Amino acid sequence: MPETTPKGLTGLAFGGDYNPEQWPESVWQEDARLMREAGVTMVSVGIFSWALLEPEPGRHDFGWLDRVLDLLHTYGIRVDLGTPTVVPPAWFYRAHPDALPVTAEGVRHEFGSRGAICHSNVHYRAAAADITTRLAERYGDHPALALWHVHNEYGVPVSACYCDSCAAHFRTWLARTYGDVDAVNEAWGTAFWGQHYTDLGQINPPRATPTVGNPAQALDYKRFADATIRENFTAERDILHRLSPGVPVTTNFMTALSQCDSIDYWAWGREVDLVTNDHYLITDGRRTHVNLAMAADLTRSVAGGAPWLLLEHSTSGVNWQPRNPAKAPGQMARNSLAHVARGSDGALFFQWRQSRRGAEKFHSAMLPHGGTETRVWREVVGLGAALDSLSTVRSTRTEADVAVLWDWHSWWAQNLQWRPSEDHDPRERADAFYEVLYDRHLTVDFAHPEADLSSYPLVVVPALYLTTQAAGDNLRRYVEGGGTLVVSYFSGIVDEHDAVHEGAYPGALRDVLGLTVEEFSPLLAGERVQVTGPDGLALTGDVWTEFVVERGAETVWSYGDGLTAGRPAVTRHRLGEGTAWYVSTRLDAHGLDAVIGRAAEDAHIAPRTDLPRDVEVVRRTGASGSHLFVINHTATDAKVPLDAAGTELLTGERAAGRLAVPAGAVRVVRLDG
Template sequence: MPSAAPHDRLPLAFGGDYNPEQWPQEVWEEDVRLMREAGVTMVSLGIFAWSRIEPRPGAYDFEWLDRIIGMLHEAGIGVDLATPTVVPPAWFYRAHPRALPVTREGVRLAFGSRGAICHSDPDYRAAAAEITSHLASRYGTHPAVVLWHVHNEYGAPVLACYCDTCAAAFRVWLQDRYGTLDALNQAWGTAFWGQLYGDWEEIGVPRTTPTVGNPAQELDFQRFADGQARANFVAERDILHRLSPGVPVTTNFMVAPSQCSSIDYWAWAREVDLVTNDHYLITDGRRAHVNLALAADLTRSVAGGAPWLLLEHATSGVNWQPHNPAKEPGRMARDSLGHVARGSEGAMFFQWRQSRSGAEKFHSSMLPHGGTGTRVWREVVELGRRVGELSGLRGTRTRADVAMVWSWESWWAQNLDWRPSRDLDARERLDSFYEALYDRHLTVDFFPPDGLADLDPARYPLLVVPQLYSAPASVAAGLERYVSRGGTLLVSFFSGIVDEHDAVHPGAYPGALRDVLGLTVEEFDPLLPGEAVTVRTTEGEVLRADVWSEYVVPGDGCETLAVFTEGRTASRPALTRRALGDGAAWYLATRLTGADLGAVVDLVLADAGVRGVDLPRDVELVVREGESDEYWFAVNHTDAEVKVTLPDGSRVAVGAGAVEVVRAAR
């Protein structure tokens, strides 16, 4: 492992993906000059350059790479040097066509895009190790190389492959996981529909079947596919550690839950030296800045609270959504500094110079087609100046107020076929609960289900479980300990239902969470599309709910705080609270959104003794703490100037769409 913490080696990063191989060499000198003008401190280099580095099998061309790395180093710009293993060259696929992935339907995908990789293919693995070794041998001790960047956005656009090579590797993975066929048959519940296996060779990957296949097999295959890609990352990482000691190794995550859903980032975070993330605004009419905050909080949490790095975002519009509006003036800085507020050690973009050709030629960049006379360029230069002024915050940590639980594995399981309602969506519940906390100006730390055993209620007085369909039995002990020590727990419906094999926990719903919540659920009653019900609290407030209801039976010591007032579950509890030790466990048995969900969140926050900051809607106040200093980020997403009261009681004016950063002694 590197001898120094990643943030001790890196500058506060400002820059982006640089693809000089797309341009004649006379452009490079202009690029480096303009990078210096913009305050660029680091660029990501060589991500898609395998065919340029190795134009023919075993024939390497490093002259161009030597030159550009030398130019960047002379200009004082660090290099995040990539292993270009996301796109092997055309000659590789011609020689090794079985390295191309196969779909569930048996179609082998073609070369001509990116990320077309069977992660089990031995020829790909050997070639990836070879190119990585050559790069590390040549540049492993180069003073310009401050970070290694393995591959690119694992899981985008495809992760799983259903070829025969993967089927054989899957069988080996299953033997390592279960040991015996009896254990596998038990875990997968193969007695159902007569699926018992009598020989390992009978097991394949979950290709297209006449109707729904075995959900436990599907879930294990998702784990396997994620693990195969992670093993390839680790193989490259270990080569880099050996040949380039002391230089941290990363790969760029995409933790916003709508992106790269096939990756378990809790597991991946344990393998990287520095957590990095790519984030792009989803312009579908929702409040995109809330998703940005969620993504940044979740990335920081995946990093264990340590500083991380925003490795890609956009200066303006992207080009891969149905509609790609430009960012309004000031939005670029607001987005960038919003990530920094929530723990990033800088702000990087895709990409430096806008491409003239290829699939992303309309994707915005730091240096647009229009050049240095554009608004985007002027904003880039100004942002570079501001990021440079924040170098003192390196190593500080963002302070959170409350905690939430999120599990990619549970999301995989819940998204399998034949659930009680097709409208169930764990990501939607995550977004909704996060938005409710965001609107109360609370910063959130996230935890995996297996990370709750030592959660301190004094540090996190509220823990929200927005939806945890798949919960190992061990989760219950951590939650009970948290509540009994004084924590306030809020659990939403369809949580605790199945174990890690997608088997329903013995006894009544909600399975693993039944005891801590002090109730049982006799039966689910999903609502039909367009159907809604009302919920009335004991204080007389009427809330509107949809998607879900259920027959809740509270146990001893579990009080009902709201009931369904209509529909098939009329008079049944919709919101309950159970006192346990020094804390309390709340349960919400239906889907509320917007102000209705906010009303319940307010009740629970009051019970937990948590008060949000008094700020206007869409204004953030986020704190980064160091040993001697704090940085207060006031972020204004509105179109009017606001006055923000800072932690020391002073007030600062924040212009429309602007960000103010105040440094204060602790």
């Protein structure tokens, strides 16, 4: 079995991307000295260095990298060594312009950024294998090497190419997936609009068409593009495993960012030795710490619940959003330790020293342009000390209370063209349900729809438009076995080929929900409906309504007005030992909380009214004991009840009864016993 933790690290990882090639060699010694001062334990090196490592075809210059790794080893700093295959050199593209990707509109990208790669291109694949082999042969047993870092943020900024090489590769993928053209015709429903094929050679990628193309073809092309990129990762990984045994191999995910929704991270999580993630706050006015928690929970879930590693985030502002505010004092530590609370075995940043040139020169760094006399530097040093005090957290696992179903294939299908309402955003529903669970102080595991759910008292399905029959059967077994299920509208509709399940909506979920939907009735922009329920409690819905017919379910809330007035809006179905709830409109946070509250009663989950809003309480447990993380995101001091006494690791103080957590602070209690 491959190693799954960075080699040679005994505590939590702390550091960031180190790009010494951007600086004179005279600066490197100072970098190493300051890294030690800050408590850095690991840095990522060489990710964008192909042009310097191979300045001409077949001529390599490893001398500068030798000196960097030796220097870092001297200072006791471990290395996450990159294969630089995200940016081939300019000379490579001059020799192989067909390796540049082509858009669906037929436009070929140019060299001059990053990630401009046709992943089907045989020349790229050969060159990537060659540079990876040479790095592994040279550094596979280097004493500083802790981790291999393949490529960088696969799927960003280009996830699919539509060139002729990809067309040929797609046909091969179709033959392997379906066997013959008749099976493709059946899966894609090509009888519609006369799209029937008589030979696989007639099929191209879903390039630009006069109007909407075949949605099943577009869905399969997303699967093909993801599988093609993953083939290139596993090719590099296998080289590294062969030539550098005992050193884990990873690549940095971006699990919760919409910019990277082209990657099926459930599949990728099975291919890496250690799941790592990059996370950057989206500063759009929402509570950024909630999105951070969601990203961390999702990454941990992709890792199968095992510890993972935050490989990139920012010390302060980024540079690629319309407005890039700085982080408030203390926010960097809160962000970092929130990731650790939810399963990361460390916190690394992009990047160590802030660049003076290039596209990201205004992106914050551990060592800012202003140097060591800055607030950011002082907070970096403080965070290094804090992480050092938390070494016993390493390798423990985060405990979860509930599960939320998440499926990238369903996102892909849902976001294709010509759906009943463009105002329905499945990601918005996932965010909304997650926020309600977060505010109830419930720690979330995300799960694939066909995963074993039996350990969770409550499972929430915010949006599952594409639901396989296997997933539908899985959810029925879960409820019959005593589970509580909450499903949001427009779920269970189509199968894996984007074909509507035979019979009435909601297809694969009809039986478990105990109802049918005669018709969708999306609302116009700005329209709202009233929903009335128990004890006269009125809720508000928008975007979506449905004509629901009970088939065993009971109505809990009804539509009070609109086309669906008098019809069921929120239902509850007793099935076997459990219950299944259905929400047929888009409720706001108040409405969702009311429904989740009723479902939580069914699941016997007690409300946690003794915990203040925006004060996270998360537990990690393992052989080294139980660690309670309390993260105060508010401007007010808080007190949190402890179920056992222990030692607060950041201050060294004893803690019992009620734990005091100052405004904006973090406390981590290693509980006795």
